Amino acid sequence: MTELASTMPIATNGQKSNASLLARAKKVVAGGDSSTMRVLPYHLPLVAERGDGARVWDAEGREYLDMNMAYGPLIYGHRPRMVVDAVTRQITHGGSQLGFPTEIGIRAAENVQRLFPSMELMRFANSGTEACASSVRLARAFTGRRKIIMFEGHYHGWSEAVFTKYHAPLSELPERGYAPAIPGTLGIAGSIDDVIVCRWNNLEVLERCMAEHRGQIAAVIMEPIMGNGGVIAPADDYLRGVRYLTLESDVLLMFDEVITGMRVAPGGAQELYQLSPDISVVSKCIGSGYPVAAFGARREIMERIVSGAVFHGGVYSANACVMAAVEASTRYALEHHETIYPHLNRVTDELAAGLHEILERLGVPHLVQHVGPLLSLFLTREPVEKLSEYRDVRRACDFEKFIELQHAMQRLGVYFHPNQFEPMFPSTAHTSADIGIVLERFETAARATLV
Numbered sequence: 313m314t315e316l317a318s319t320m321p322i323a324t325n326g327q328k329s330n331a332s333l334l335a336r337a338k339k340v341v342a343g344g345d346s347s348t349m350r351v352l353p354y355h356l357p358l359v360a361e362r363g364d365g366a367r368v369w370d371a372e373g374r375e376y377l378d379m380n381m382a383y384g385p386l387i388y389g390h391r392p393r394m395v396v397d398a399v400t401r402q403i404t405h406g407g408s409q410l411g412f413p414t415e416i417g418i419r420a421a422e423n424v425q426r427l428f429p430s431m432e433l434m435r436f437a438n439s440g441t442e443a444c445a446s447s448v449r450l451a452r453a454f455t456g457r458r459k460i461i462m463f464e465g466h467y468h469g470w471s472e473a474v475f476t477k478y479h480a481p482l483s484e485l486p487e488r489g490y491a492p493a494i495p496g497t498l499g500i501a502g503s504i505d506d507v508i509v510c511r512w513n514n515l516e517v518l519e520r521c522m523a524e525h526r527g528q529i530a531a532v533i534m535e536p537i538m539g540n541g542g543v544i545a546p547a548d549d550y551l552r553g554v555r556y557l558t559l560e561s562d563v564l565l566m567f568d569e570v571i572t573g574m575r576v577a578p579g580g581a582q583e584l585y586q587l588s589p590d591i592s593v594v595s596k597c598i599g600s601g602y603p604v605a606a607f608g609a610r611r612e613i614m615e616r617i618v619s620g621a622v623f624h625g626g627v628y629s630a631n632a633c634v635m636a637a638v639e640a641s642t643r644y645a646l647e648h649h650e651t652i653y654p655h656l657n658r659v660t661d662e663l664a665a666g667l668h669e670i671l672e673r674l675g676v677p678h679l680v681q682h683v684g685p686l687l688s689l690f691l692t693r694e695p696v697e698k699l700s701e702y703r704d705v706r707r708a709c710d711f712e713k714f715i716e717l718q719h720a721m722q723r724l725g726v727y728f729h730p731n732q733f734e735p736m737f738p739s740t741a742h743t744s745a746d747i748g749i750v751l752e753r754f755e756t757a758a759r760a761t762l763v
Contacts, residue, residue: 328371330357349383354715354730356722363390365741368727377750379728381737384571385596387656387685388644389741395600398640399633408633416639417630423642424598424606427579428569430588431608435617436630436638440570440595441469443605444533446624447591448473451531451564453622454613459525461532462493463512465541465702465733468533468568468593470496472503478540479733482706489517512538513546513701515553522561531564531591532557536581539571541702542709543681543688543735551587558590564613570595570605574642575737576684578649584684597645602637603628652740656685659747660738663687666751674755676762687736691717691762705733713762720757726750 334357337344345351359371366389368378378390388395402408402416417436425431437443452458460474464485468474475496477484484494493507508525511517512534522529536551538544558565566589573580573594582588590613595605608614616622628634645652664680667689671678679690679699690699692708699705711732718730726749728736738747 330359330371333357333359333371349729349731349734352731356719356730358722358727365389365391366739366743366746374725376722376725376727377742377746379726379736379738379750380734381739382601383596383729383734384575384686384737385599385601386737386741387575387597387739388600388641389739390601392600392641392644392741394644395602395637395640398636399602402636403633406632408631409628410632414630414632414635416632417635420630420635420638420642421606423639423646424594425608426646427574427598427642428582428592428594428608429579430582430590430610431592431594431606432611433614433618434606434608435614435624436635437605437607437624438603438626438628438631439469440568440593440605441471442626443593443595443607444468444568444570445471445473447566447593447607447609448531448533450607450609450613450616450622451566451591453616455530455562455564457528457530458506459528460507460530461490461518461521461525462507462509463534463538463702464509465512465538465544465705466533466535466568467540472500474504474507474533475500476504476507476509482703485703488520489514490521511701511703513544513550515550515557518554519557522557522563526561529561529563531566533566533568535571536567536569536585536587536589537572537576537683537686538702539686539735541733542690542699542705543683543686544699544701544705545681545683546585547700551585555587555589564590566591566593568593571686571735572683574598574645575686577653578645598642599634599637600641602634604634604638653684655740656738659742659744660685660687662744662747663736663738663750666747667754670751670755670758671762674758674763676758685738687738688732689714689736690732716761717757720761721753724753724757726753 334344361369467478477494477496490510493504493509569580574597577583591609593607668680677692677695691710691714696708714732715730
């Protein structure tokens with residue numbers, strides 16, 4: 313779908329291996345990498361050397377069809393030509409870190425606003441974590457209240473403000489459906505004490521929670537489509553029900569579209585479901601792999617930042633090189649959405665149907681759920697018709713079998729994350745032929761590990 317940068321030759325690596333490089337990394341980098349999600353204990357060693365289109369090569373020169381796409385940002389695949397060219401022009405002729413406002417940052421913001429009209433004013437940040445933390449601070453300042461409602465299985469970054477134990481075991485979840493947040497890590501101080509975590513996709517539970525804390529809640533924050541606990545779509549009228557409850561209680565509604573923004577539709581879930589939140593956070597796809605996020609809201613809310621009442625900063629926020637990537641990525645979506653999204657949906661439909669057909673034929677209990685080009689394969693212990701919330705995933709799914717399957721697929725040259733909570737992210741670089749290869753290898757792996 314997009315013109316990609318030319319393929320480079322595989323480097324000559326001598327005696328390098330994935331395992332030896334990770335052992336070397338552990339001597340200088342805590343755990344071997346700067347993100348725990350890339351070096352979990354059950355990962356097979358893989359040190360990436362380069363990517364191109366729908367493929368990635370490891371340090372040993374092995375080629376993989378990449379269904380992870382850097383956890384979602386690479387909606388156009390690795391090294392899309394229009395982004396590479398834009399960044400190259402900027403860093404060559406304009407520079408990267410200028411320390412002043414830039415026109416390219418203005419153009420990038422204008423494009424983001426065209427995609428997400430609810431963001432009347434916005435600020436750029438360096439990650440979804442930063443943007444979510446700033447949004448929570450903004451909501452508290454605007455409303456004068458402290459409490460935030462979040463949802464089981466939803467993730468909004470690792471900041472003090474919102475890092476809950478989002479993959480908590482069932483035994484730690486409250487029977488009544490909501491409770492104070494469980495801190496997501498040691499070392500978190502008091503900020504998380506003002507967070508309440510609720511069951512998602514259940515209006516009755518949310519209504520009870522909001523009634524109990526009436527007058528104390530600043531905002532309800534959610535992934536409008538759950539993606540961090542496996543892909544689960546909102547139930548019919550659930551989002552509109554939440555919107556009604558928040559308006560009735562004068563509570564802000566915040567959509568964390570770090571994953572869904574520019575993926576499930578050009579304007580994310582809020583375009584797909586035709587519903588505007590008060591505050592939005594977007595990241596991943598808007599930068600096509602460059603470190604960026606944006607948060608925005610209607611003008612009266614963002615005026616707290618304009619006036620200086622709420623501080624937001626960052627030396628690298630709106631870095632000019634990153635803004636070049638954002639401008640190119642968002643412009644391409646705006647100009648070519650009529651071809652981009654039918655392609656993304658078609659290859660994802662082919663993948664979903666193929667996975668289901670193979671596992672159904674082999675008699676393996678499973679469920680494939682996807683919303684547009686955001687897909688999860690769930691291996692279940694028994695047949696299930698639908699997974700509607702985080703508790704369903706915890707209760708029904710066989711995580712160990714999924715790891716075995718993923719290991720077999722990785723050895724066959726297809727990569728997706730070994731944690732069943734992590735979705736697959738087809739890109740415009742994936743073709744029907746690529747999906748055919750994935751499915752052929754999937755059947756081989758499934759026969760070896762699941763039958």
